[in-house]
Amino acid sequence: xxxxxxxxxxxxxxxxxxxxxxxxxxxxxxxxxxxxxxxxxxxxxxxxxxxxxxxxxxxxxxxxxxxxxxxxxxxxxxxxxxxxxxxxxxxxxxxxxxxxxxxxxxxxxxxxxxxxxxxxxxxxxxxxxxxxxxxxxxxxxxxxxxxxxxxxxxxxxxxxxxxxxxxxxxxxxxxxxxxxxxxxxxxxxxxxxxxxxxxxxxxxxxxxxxxxxxxxxxxxxxxxxxxxxxxxxxxxxxxxxxxxxxxxxxxxxxxxxxxxxxxxxxxxxxxxxxxxxxxxxxxxxxxxxxxxxxxxxxxxxxxxxxxxxxxxxxxxxxxxxxxxxxxxxxxxxxxxxxxxxxxxxxxxxxxxxxxxxxxxxxxxxxxxxxxxxxxxxxxxxxxxxxxxxxxxxxxxxxxxxxx
Numbered sequence: 001x002x003x004x005x006x007x008x009x010x011x012x013x014x015x016x017x018x019x020x021x022x023x024x025x026x027x028x029x030x031x032x033x034x035x036x037x038x039x040x041x042x043x044x045x046x047x048x049x050x051x052x053x054x055x056x057x058x059x060x061x062x063x064x065x066x067x068x069x070x071x072x073x074x075x076x077x078x079x080x081x082x083x084x085x086x087x088x089x090x091x092x093x094x095x096x097x098x099x100x101x102x103x104x105x106x107x108x109x110x111x112x113x114x115x116x117x118x119x120x121x122x123x124x125x126x127x128x129x130x131x132x133x134x135x136x137x138x139x140x141x142x143x144x145x146x147x148x149x150x151x152x153x154x155x156x157x158x159x160x161x162x163x164x165x166x167x168x169x170x171x172x173x174x175x176x177x178x179x180x181x182x183x184x185x186x187x188x189x190x191x192x193x194x195x196x197x198x199x200x201x202x203x204x205x206x207x208x209x210x211x212x213x214x215x216x217x218x219x220x221x222x223x224x225x226x227x228x229x230x231x232x233x234x235x236x237x238x239x240x241x242x243x244x245x246x247x248x249x250x251x252x253x254x255x256x257x258x259x260x261x262x263x264x265x266x267x268x269x270x271x272x273x274x275x276x277x278x279x280x281x282x283x284x285x286x287x288x289x290x291x292x293x294x295x296x297x298x299x300x301x302x303x304x305x306x307x308x309x310x311x312x313x314x315x316x317x318x319x320x321x322x323x324x325x326x327x328x329x330x331x332x333x334x335x336x337x338x339x340x341x342x343x344x345x346x347x348x349x350x351x352x353x354x355x356x357x358x359x360x361x362x363x364x365x366x367x368x369x370x371x372x373x374x375x376x377x378x379x380x381x382x383x384x385x386x387x388x389x390x391x392x393x394x395x396x397x398x399x400x401x402x403x
Contacts, residue, residue, distance in 0.1 A: 020094040042094035049394050051350075052093045054343035055386070057336050058085035058373070062294045065329045075295025084379055092387045097395025103388055104170045107161040108181070114158040115184040117145055118191045125194070125245075136248045139256060139269045142195055149370055150377040152200025155192045156362050157385060159185055160207045164355045193239040196249035199369040201236075206365045207358040208232055214354035266312045273319040279304045280318030284326040291330035300327070317374065321367035324374060344390055356389045 020042065022033055046052045059082045062075075069075045098106075121144055125132050132142055144151040162185025171177035192200055209232055216225030239246045253270055260271035283292060283300050292300045298317065305315050318324045325337045341364070344350060351357045363372065363382055372378040 020091040038094070042090070046090050046093035049093065049347075049390075051344035051347050051390050051394075052089040054340050054347075055089045056086050057340035058082055060086075061325070061329050061333045061336050061340075065291065065294045065333065067293075068290065069293030069295025071295045071299050074298050075293075078294050078374075081374065081376060081379060084383055088383055088387060092391050093394075095391065098388055098391040099395060100392065103392045104165060104168060105172070106388055107165060108170065108172065111158050111162045111165065111181060111184055111188070114155060114188060117151075118155065118188060121145070122191060122194070133244070133248065136196065136245055137252065139252055141197060142245070144195070147375075147377055148195070148197055149199055150372075150375075150381060152192060152195055152197035153203060153362070153366055153370075153372070154381060155188055155195065156200045156204035156207060157359065157381075159188050159192065159204055160211065160355060160358050160362070162188060163208075163211065190243075193243050193246045196243075196245045198249070198253065199366055202369070203362040203365040205232055205236070207362040210358040210361045211354050214357065267314070272314055272316055275309070275313050276301075276316035276318050277320050277323055279308070280320065280323040280327040282308075284323065284330070287327075287330060289330045290332055291326065291328045294328035294333075297324070297328040317371060319370055321371045321373060324371045344386060348393075350390075350393050353389075353393065356393070359385050359389065 021039065022035060059079070062078045062082050066075045066079070121142060125142055136142070141148040162181055166178060166182045166185060169175070169178050170181075189204075192204060209229070212225060212228040212232065216222060216228070240250055241247070256268045256270040257274075259268050260274050266272070279301055283297070283304060291297075301317060302315060305311065305313060318327060322334065322337075326334050329337075341360075345357065345360045351360075366372045370378075373382055
């Protein structure tokens, strides 16, 4: 998932759906493939836990908007990318709920994998220091194993996971692993500043703020909470003074924004992203109720770039998930989108779980800066953490109901 999202997502989706729908019946030397005997119970279980069907709305928003979309090819592409929102919740609902140790073990391996990938990127940066600094000075990014924005977002979530593992004192074999995990998490925290992808950094700090706020409220350690908040505010300033790539990226962002304000930002990455958001908002304002159809959004964006911008800017789809939904499916689609996103968080006070709350804060912040779930990596990243969290929370809810 972390370095080849499309392949792993497709393979895992096929495998999970097959496991959810079929089972092997062994009768002596004969083996038969048949529909699961528990299929009806799994369906009832899927419907009874409201977050599962709520997640499918991400798919149905695109499907329904196909009724007023004329670009069949792009509509089918959108549906293909959103298909996991339809099938994976049912697959997870049909599996035994994950317990605490299983969830923490999954997070453990995520942190270890991201640490290994980050060390590789860091070594490559050191070996090609001059070239990388020149690239950053022109608004570029460090080479990463996958899309640098999604990679940074995964880093942000890995930092939060590492902190949770450290304070849970989790280990597989020896207690010393806690300190190894602590070192890995600290490295990832520093490395995300070196990588200097702003969306990932901002999302990480928001997630950290959520964890600190939850701890302060739960423990009533208000002075320590204030100190932690001050530290979170101060750390970016320290990073600016001490990490050259971070300083270079911040300085470039300021300059790029000035170009955008002056209307001369063509060819500059941040100006182009902001322009894409403006284009999406203008399309939404012309079609506020139902949008232009998710399948026709690309066509309308291209027309805007040709007619309003006269081809001066490089074409981009809106760099904002909420604007993408608004332009494609209108205010109705946005309402359904927010319902799909927040139902898993607020159902039975799931927000009381700090890591689950922090995860939603990170993803929602990414929505404001990127069209996060409009590609396979973003979908796989979001669903991976969301579904394992919901599987665990559903299991806990079931235990409480039985008690």
